[in-house]
Amino acid sequence: MSSTVVTGIGELVTCDGTGPELLGIHSNAALVVEDGMIAWIGAAAATPAADSRIDVGGRVIIPGFVDSHTHLVFAGDRSTEFAARMTGQPYDGGGIGVTVAATRAASDDELTRLLASRIDELRALGTTTVEIKSGYGLTVADEVRALHIAHQFTTETTFLGAHVIPAEYVQDRAGYVDLVTGTMLQAVAPYARWIDVFCEPHSPHAFDADEARRVLTAGAEAGLGLRVHANQLGLGPGVQLAVELSAASVDHCTYLDNADVDALAAASATTVVTMLPGVEFCTRSPYPNAARLFAAGVSLALATDCNPGTCYSSSMPWVISLAVRELGLTPAQALLSATAGSAKSLRRPDIGRLVPGNRAELTVLDAPSYLHLAYRPGVPIARVLDDDGFTRQRTNARP
Ligand SMILES: [Zn+2]
Numbered sequence: 001m002s003s004t005v006v007t008g009i010g011e012l013v014t015c016d017g018t019g020p021e022l023l024g025i026h027s028n029a030a031l032v033v034e035d036g037m038i039a040w041i042g043a044a045a046a047t048p049a050a051d052s053r054i055d056v057g058g059r060v061i062i063p064g065f066v067d068s069h070t071h072l073v074f075a076g077d078r079s080t081e082f083a084a085r086m087t088g089q090p091y092d093g094g095g096i097g098v099t100v101a102a103t104r105a106a107s108d109d110e111l112t113r114l115l116a117s118r119i120d121e122l123r124a125l126g127t128t129t130v131e132i133k134s135g136y137g138l139t140v141a142d143e144v145r146a147l148h149i150a151h152q153f154t155t156e157t158t159f160l161g162a163h164v165i166p167a168e169y170v171q172d173r174a175g176y177v178d179l180v181t182g183t184m185l186q187a188v189a190p191y192a193r194w195i196d197v198f199c200e201p202h203s204p205h206a207f208d209a210d211e212a213r214r215v216l217t218a219g220a221e222a223g224l225g226l227r228v229h230a231n232q233l234g235l236g237p238g239v240q241l242a243v244e245l246s247a248a249s250v251d252h253c254t255y256l257d258n259a260d261v262d263a264l265a266a267a268s269a270t271t272v273v274t275m276l277p278g279v280e281f282c283t284r285s286p287y288p289n290a291a292r293l294f295a296a297g298v299s300l301a302l303a304t305d306c307n308p309g310t311c312y313s314s315s316m317p318w319v320i321s322l323a324v325r326e327l328g329l330t331p332a333q334a335l336l337s338a339t340a341g342s343a344k345s346l347r348r349p350d351i352g353r354l355v356p357g358n359r360a361e362l363t364v365l366d367a368p369s370y371l372h373l374a375y376r377p378g379v380p381i382a383r384v385l386d387d388d389g390f391t392r393q394r395t396n397a398r399p
Helices: 079-086 096-105 108-123 140-151 173-181 183-191 209-221 238-244 258-266 277-283 290-296 316-326 331-345
Strands: 003-013 025-034 037-043 052-055 060-063 065-067 127-130 157-162 194-199 225-230 249-252 272-275 300-302 362-365 382-384
Touching: 060 331, 065 316, 065 331, 079 277, 096 140, 108 127, 108 140, 127 362, 140 157, 140 183, 157 173, 157 183, 157 209, 173 183, 173 209, 194 209, 209 225, 209 238, 225 238, 238 249, 238 258, 258 290, 272 331, 277 316, 290 300, 290 331, 300 316, 300 331, 316 331
Parallel strands: 003 052, 003 060, 065 127, 157 194, 194 225, 225 249, 249 272, 272 300
Antiparallel strands: 003 025, 025 037, 060 362, 362 382
8 A cells, every 4th residue: 555645735625515615625735645545635734644745836736627528539530610610500410420431430549549649638638537428430340349449548438329320321210229229239338337319309410309218218228327418409308308317417408498407406416417618619509507507406517528520629627717707607616517516427426526535536736726727718727646747755754
C-alpha cells in the first residue's frame, strides 16, 4: 500500500453536497490518497504522515470531470458540414451517415489510434471519466468492433446501434430494429454497460417512440442500463419514455414542456437530465433553460456529446462556461453538474465527489477559485493531477 498527501491546496472543492451551494469547499486543506482512493481530507495543519507528497502551490483541486456522453469512436471529418450549418443549413441527423461510411472503412488500428488521441485530449482538459457510445458502425461486426475498442479505454461503454436507420435499411425500419434488439444486442452485450437510442420523431433518420421502447426494453432484458437521446430537435415522447423505463439519463432535452419537467422532477432520484450545450452552440440551436430545471428539483448533468457532427469538442471547462452563460446555471451548479451530476447519471457514486472511500480522481485548476472555470472561457486552466508534471516527493514521515 502506498500513500500520497496532496498539500498546498488553496481551495478544495469536494462537490460533496455540503455547505454553501452544496460545493463542500475547504480552504488550506490537504488530502491523502492511498492506493488510488481518498483516505483522508482535512486541514493542512493536521495532515497525517504519508509515503510521498505533492504540493500544488496554492491551486484549486476539484473532482475530475465526468464526461457522461460522448461518441468518440469514429473516423472521417465533417468540418465542411459544420461550415455549411454556420451559414444557415439546419441539422436533422442526416450527416451521421457520412461518419458511418468513414468509420466502417477505417482499420481497427486506425480507430484505436484516433480514440487514444481523443482520450489524451480530454484528460489534458481535466476529464478523468468518459462514457463512450458506439453508433457509427450499425452492422453487427462494426458495432462489436467499436465497443470492443472503447472498452479498452473505459468501463462506461454504451451500445447505440439505434443511432440512425442505416442506408441499407431505409426501406425496412422494422427489420433494423429487429437486428438491433436481437443479434446485434447479443453480440455487443459483453462489451457494453449501457444501451441508448436516438428517440426523435422530428428526424427521419432517428427512432419513434414505439421503436425506442423496443430497443430500451430489449436492452434492459439483456442486463444493460438505459440512456436516451431525447427532445433534441423538438418536443417529443423521449423524456416520458425515459422516466417510465427508469433510464439513468435522458440527454439533450433542448425542448421540454411542463409535463416533461414535472415528470423529470418526480424522477430525480432515478433519471438525470444530461445537458449538452456544446451541441446547441455548434448547431446554432436555441439553448434550454437549465435554471428552470434546477429550480424544479430535476437532477442535472453536463457533458460534451463530443462527436464529429454536432459538437467536436471534448472540453468540459468550455461546457461549464456555456452552461453558466447560456443555460442560466450558477458556476457552482455547473461544476456540480459536470462532476457529481454526471457521475450520478452513470450510477457511479465512487466518482464525481471527493470524499473518503471514493476514487482519488483529481483535477487541478491553475487559478485561485473554481469560479475561473466559467470566468476564463477557452483558457486551459484544468489538468488531471497525475498528468500535470507536479513532482511527487518521497517523504520519510510514515510512522
Ligand atoms: Zn449524443
